[in-house]
Amino acid sequence: MASARRIPQATVSRLPLYLRVLGEAALETGTISSEMLAARAGVNAAQVRKDLSYLGSYGTRGVGYEVGYLVREINRRLGLDADRRVAIVGAGNLGQALASYGGFPARGFHVVAAFDADPAKVGGLVGGAVVQPSAVMLEVLVDKGVDIAIITTPASAAQAVADTLIAAGVACILNFAPVSLSVPDHVILRQVDLGIEMQILSFYQHRVAARA
Amino acid sequence: MASARRIPQATVSRLPLYLRVLGEAALETGTISSEMLAARAGVNAAQVRKDLSYLGSYGTRGVGYEVGYLVREINRRLGLDADRRVAIVGAGNLGQALASYGGFPARGFHVVAAFDADPAKVGGLVGGAVVQPSAVMLEVLVDKGVDIAIITTPASAAQAVADTLIAAGVACILNFAPVSLSVPDHVILRQVDLGIEMQILSFYQHRVAARA
Incomplete structure (x- = not known):
């Protein structure tokens, strides 16, 4: 691979954002300036140019970047052109919301398995997968060859779920349960806390209210 | 206020993370070292010490920081000691998941109003609030004095919802719809894209798979 410069973590985090903006822009235009892309993504233009340089894309002065090329290249680098087998553990509202x-x-991303500890949820559907009981999780994960698991259980159940996922060889975990999980070094864990954004917003609202 | 140093945006974003770690630590210990807090929050210890210095908290050498003090101080700075009136627009799975x-x-955060365009959802409950039709949104928002609104509608409806929120004087918006919104400068908008974390995870999974 000629352009296999290692992409920094912060750039990786911004690529999905650019991808969304580019997807919207593709409906209007074939090329986009770094300034326009930056404004819509909420970052600065120099940052955009630097990030895109990791994709081997430098744009054309006075014209900008070709939208279609960028979309394809970001998709390829993020591995979004490959199929992934996803399991959702926790078939409540959040699991349902994510699956749909x-x-x-x-x-x-294809949801190939879903699990819940609640017998009342077993047999239901989550994103096309039939909800199965937690007791069969280990064997089903192995059997389906799950690549990525999403934890949407209550906090109290999340570590035990993570342990089972790891025992089944799942190396990528996205955790929505509001608790810090311990995983071995080889496991890639991303944590999303839906409450965090509300708390950040609270800080700014607090400041607005104090001014008023 | 003696300690009203302006807190940088990046520090604000990490305070809720520290708050979660401290909440867990409080069950085990009365003090915590910056190294321990850093390890559990997934940042480095120098960053933790710098962030906490904005709270006027410097810890004690060899002892660390007092957990209870930090929890109270972060709560106060984030404005989490005040009551906020929250509206949820979009009573689907995601709206339900957030409310609960x-x-x-x-x-x-108190959910005082919920809205949905779907007549089948009107009259249901979201976090204790009865779902009302979109047609009455403007007057209900004003009437209830909503501080913060959460948009969990499909992408196609989100901008119109945001316009109504702004017309009703709501100055803080948390948007979960996967679309970039335009808002006036005085409005505080935070964007959460649930798909973005999956795409970031995809990048790392892709690399793991390429290695194997």
């Missing part, structure tokens, strides 16, 4: 979140199948 | 997400009431 627009764009999962289009980005290659 | 652990810790909202404990942090002072």
Whole structure:
């Protein structure tokens, strides 16, 4: 690979954002300036140019970047052109919301398994997968060859779920349970705390209220 | 206020993370070292010490920081000791998941209104609020004095919802719809894209798979 410069973590985090902006822009235009892309993504233009340089894309002065090329290149670098087998553990509202979140199948994420500890939820559907009881999780994960697991259980259950996922060889975990998980070094763990954004917003609202 | 140093945006973003770690630590210990706090929060210890210095908290050499003090101080700075009136627009799975997400009431967030364009959802409950039709949104928002609104509608409806929120004087918006919104400068908008974390995870999974 000629352009296999190692992409910094912060750049990786911004690529999905650019991808969304580019997807919207593609409906209007074939090329986009770094300034326009920056404004819509909420970052500065120099940052955009630097990030995109890691993709081997430098744009054309006075014209900008070709939208279609960037979309394909970001998709390729993020591995969104490959199919991933996803399991959702926790078939409550959040698990359901994620499974039906627009764009999962289009980005290659296929929900192939779902689990819940609640017998009342077993047999239901989550994103096309039939909910199975926690007792069979280990064997089903192995059997389906799950690549990525999403934890949407209550906090109290999350570590035990993570341990089972790891025992089944799942190396990528996205955790929505509001608790810090311990995983071995080889496991890639991303943590999303839905409450955190509310707390950040609270800080700014607090400041607005104090001014008023 | 003696300690009203302006807190940088990046520090604000990490305070809720420290708060979660401290909440867990409080069950075990009365003091915590910056190294321990850093390890559990997934940042480095120098960063933790710098962030906490904005709270006027410098810890004690060989002892660390007092957990209870830090929790109170972060709560106060984030404005989590005040009550906020929250509206949820979009009563689907995601709206339901957010409304029942652990810790909202404990942090002072009270869901006082919920709306949906779907007549089948009107009259249902979201976090204790009765779902009302979109047609009455403007007057209900004003009437209830909503501080913060959460948008969990499909992408296609989100901008119109934001326009109504702004017309009603709501100055803080948390948007979960996967679309970039335009808002006036005085409005504080935070964007959460649930798909973005999956795409970031995809990048790392892709690399793991390429290695194997």
